[in-house]
Amino acid sequence: MSGSTIIPWVVGNWKMNPMQANSQQLIQDLKQQLKQNPISEQQCRIGIAPISIALLSVQQQLLDASCEILSVAQDLSRIAGTGAYTGEVSAELLKDSHIDYVLIGHSERREIFGDNVNVIQEKVKNALNAEMKIIYCVGESLEQREAGQAEQVVLQQICDIAALVKAEQWNNIIVAYEPIWAIGTGKTASPEDAQTMHAKIREGLSQITPLGAEIAILYGGSVKPENAAELAACADINGALVGGASLNAESFYQIAQAFAKSK
Ligand code: PEP
Secondary structure (H helix, E strand, O other): OOOOOOOOOEEEEOOOOOOOOHHHHHHHHHHHHHHOOOOOOOOEEEEEOOOOHHHHHHHHHHOOOOOOOOEEEOOOOOOOOOOOOOOOOOHHHHHHOOOOEEEEEHHHHHHOOOOOHHHHHHHHHHHHHHHOOEEEEEEOHHHHOOOOOOOHHHHHHHHHHHHHOOOOHHHEEEEEOOHHHHHOOOOOOHHHHHHHHHHHHHHHHHHHHHHHOOOEEEEEEEHHHHHHHHHHHHOOOOEEEEEEEHHHHHHHHHHHHHHHHHO
């Protein structure tokens, strides 16, 4: 037991997967797992971030789950409101469809889609203005870690958004620490290394906001049923952002179960 009072979060990031039929089956299987062995919302909050065109059908399919499972957007536009912006989905449009949570700053967006600090700041501003809750992803590359810069990089990423978040809005922020070298590689940070970084993030957040001790800090990077319990036992690891393993209902359920049991 970690002794933390923060309710853990386990969020599945489906990325650009799967096809419709598999998505429906995956949700069915997850609901079945939860029906057989329930996890209460006090034990662990569960979210799923499907592809954008599936957000509403997944949300619909989750309505009769035995516990609330939130539909999370993987991204949002850096433009607010509505208008002539082909291909974009704004925070307001997400909110209008009752999507309350969004990932911002995922390393794949930063690295592949050019989400630089300015873009990320615009997205954070828009999400907060629309009263969305943000899962804000931070993490260092392998080169940065090997150069001893991991902590500095991650804390800078927190600082990048600090001035945009009003005092009470820290309630709407969840941080996900995802070392880039661990994402989709099968390599997980050791629980000790992850805890060390999470403690630094907690310290950084606490210098910025009195709510620092209450902000959930999730770990992401090849979380699997085999390593979830060890990670969940760490004091400042308040959940997981799960990529690959979230595409298997049983694995995802087992990770949620590990966090639900540990706190
Ligand atoms: C992610 O993309 O957020 C992630 C953590 O992926 P994986 O679990 O596959 O490493």
